[in-house]
Amino acid sequence: xxxxxxxxxxxxxxxxxxxxxxxxxxxxxxxxxxxxxxxxxxxxxxxxxxxxxxxxxxxxxxxxxxxxxxxxxxxxxxxxxxxxxxxxxxxxxxxxxxxxxxxxxxxxxxxxxxxxxxxxxxxxxxxxxxxxxxxxxxxxxxxxxxxxxxxxxxxxxxxxxxxxxxxxxxxxxxxxxxxxxxxxxxxxxxxxxxxxxxxxxxxxxxxxxxxxxxxxxxxxxxxxxxxxxxxxxxxxxxxxxxxxxxxxxxxxxxxxxxxxxxxxxxxxxxxxxxxxxxxxxxxxxxxxxxxxxxxx
Numbered sequence: 001x002x003x004x005x006x007x008x009x010x011x012x013x014x015x016x017x018x019x020x021x022x023x024x025x026x027x028x029x030x031x032x033x034x035x036x037x038x039x040x041x042x043x044x045x046x047x048x049x050x051x052x053x054x055x056x057x058x059x060x061x062x063x064x065x066x067x068x069x070x071x072x073x074x075x076x077x078x079x080x081x082x083x084x085x086x087x088x089x090x091x092x093x094x095x096x097x098x099x100x101x102x103x104x105x106x107x108x109x110x111x112x113x114x115x116x117x118x119x120x121x122x123x124x125x126x127x128x129x130x131x132x133x134x135x136x137x138x139x140x141x142x143x144x145x146x147x148x149x150x151x152x153x154x155x156x157x158x159x160x161x162x163x164x165x166x167x168x169x170x171x172x173x174x175x176x177x178x179x180x181x182x183x184x185x186x187x188x189x190x191x192x193x194x195x196x197x198x199x200x201x202x203x204x205x206x207x208x209x210x211x212x213x214x215x216x217x218x219x220x221x222x223x224x225x226x227x228x229x230x231x232x233x234x235x236x237x238x239x240x241x242x243x244x245x246x247x248x249x250x251x252x253x254x255x256x257x258x259x260x261x262x263x264x265x266x267x268x269x270x271x272x273x274x275x276x277x278x279x280x281x282x283x284x285x286x287x288x289x290x291x292x293x294x295x296x
Contacts, residue, residue: 026054028248031069031078032061035192036274036281037128037212037267041082043285044262045238045255051295052254065164066091074116079244080251084128085120086232088112088239090170097170097232101127104233112239119245121238121252122259126267129234130165131211132224135199139222146227147179150206159187160195160204170232175208178230193275196221212264214272236262261292 028049032042039061046057060078063069070092072078088108089095093115098104105123112118132147144150165171166189175181188204195207196215209216216223238255245252262270266288273284289295 025247027056027058028080028244028251029058029060029078031063031072031081033066033069033081034062034064035210036214037210037271038062038082039281040267040270040274040285041124041236043281044258044289045080045082047282047285047289048258048294049251049254051289052257053248053250055248055251067164073118073239073241076241076243080238080240080255082124082236083239084234084236085123086129086170086234087168089232091164091168094169097174097230099229099232101233101235105235105237108237113242117242118239119242121240121255123235123237124258124262125236125260126212126262126264127233127235128210128212128267129226129231130170131209131213131216132226133196133199133207133209133216133221134205134224135202136220136222138205139224144224146225147181147230148227150224151179151181154206155182156184157205158185158203159183160190160198160207161187162192162195162208163189165208170230175230178228212267212271214268214270214275216268218272218276236267257294261294 030042030045032038042059042061046059049055050057063072066083066087069081073081085104085108086097089104090097093108093111105120109120112120132150134150139145142153144153161172166187172187190198192209195209196213196219198204199207199221200219211223215221240251270284270288273279274281286295
């Protein structure tokens with residue numbers, strides 16, 4: 001009976017796997033991390049593929065951070081998601097930060113192909129580096145523009161950071177060591193989407209967000225210059241399963257049409273349309289792709 005049970009379980013597993021393969025024959029699953037920009041980029045991928053291919057597109061957005069998305073794509077639960085080269089280099093590959101957009105892109109691409117059977121499509125055109133943000137009023141009052149200049153005031157400031165930033169190799173520990181930063185207390189760990197509002201409401205005095213956050217100009221926040229060049233480049237790129245490209249070779253050329261099409265200011269405006277104007281992501285993306293001549 002035990003042998004029969006094992007055979008039954010094996011047959012069920014084979015059937016499930018076969019069903020998954022058939023289901024994936026005409027379907028691509030797009031994931032994203034859990035903040036606005038990622039949902040916007042995921043939707044851009046989705047609408048571009050819907051316009052250029054006959055594939056069914058499934059959206060699985062807001063999956064949490066880099067590590068969850070990496071697990072999801074390696075295990076085959078998603079076929080692609082937007083990532084940033086510096087994040088891939090330091091958080092996923094566990095390598096030290098390095099400079100040079102091309103050098104970082106090529107290193108990540110080669111290692112992703114070797115280790116994970118994943119590859120990168122060409123960069124989208126913008127660099128979403130980490131941004132140390134303070135209130136605009138404070139920047140003007142204190143006449144500070146750089147992180148080095150801010151270091152003399154941080155012992156009196158309360159800081160707020162995302163959980164992932166506190167854990168990453170290119171995150172909190174290296175930043176405070178590079179600039180000699182100290183704070184008034186233990187930094188508050190907050191969701192990325194709450195940090196800008198926490199600054200304006202004076203719950204914190206300094207936060208680390210994303211340089212393309214649409215609320216930076218809208219809320220009169222000031223981004224301090226990384227004058228010691230601590231952060232590596234964070235070019236936005238599609239990460240794709242090589243198996244998905246084998247099954248659906250039309251995906252590669254379709255995504256390559258997005259190369260260099262999204263500038264820093266484009267991304268900031270897209271984020272603001274969703275976060276600041278509370279517009280629907282699909283509508284915002286549809287309008288953007290038409291403006292770029294990618295869809296009708």
